[in-house]
Amino acid sequence: MAQAGRTARMAAARRRDGGTCVWCGVAFDERTRPTREHVIPRVKGGPSWLENEVEACRRCNGERGHRALVEWLEECERRGWTPDVGRLERVLVALQAAIRERGGQRKARPQLEGQLRRLRKRAA
Numbered sequence: 001m002a003q004a005g006r007t008a009r010m011a012a013a014r015r016r017d018g019g020t021c022v023w024c025g026v027a028f029d030e031r032t033r034p035t036r037e038h039v040i041p042r043v044k045g046g047p048s049w050l051e052n053e054v055e056a057c058r059r060c061n062g063e064r065g066h067r068a069l070v071e072w073l074e075e076c077e078r079r080g081w082t083p084d085v086g087r088l089e090r091v092l093v094a095l096q097a098a099i100r101e102r103g104g105q106r107k108a109r110p111q112l113e114g115q116l117r118r119l120r121k122r123a124a
């Protein structure tokens with residue numbers, strides 16, 4: 001299945017997630033623009049698919065860098081923010097299903113499985 005272009009994917013992410021930063025919760029407006037955040041970072045094999053993309057503010061996106069999801073999530077919590085853990089888990093589950101369906105993404109798979117396991121362990 002062909003993926004929509006970047007702009008269309010970000011519009012879809014907005015409809016899906018509601019227009020707030022996944023990490024700090026800031027609501028986007030004319031002054032605070034969203035950036036495209038890869039839940040599994042590109043350098044760790046994360047694809048540019050809607051299933052791996054969420055909106056984050058520029059600060060959070062930049063400060064996370066290439067850090068693993070749960071590592072950065074816990075840093076956000078130490079700072080007193082309330083990251084959208086539910087959204088992150090939904091995206092990881094959707095990414096897992098998309099990879100099963102489309103195949104490939106060998107590099108992303110162990111990252112994805114490991115991060116999802118860590119997220120669920122935290123919730124338990």
Ligand SMILES: [Zn+2]
Nearest residue numbers: 021024057060
């Ligand atoms: Zn943010």
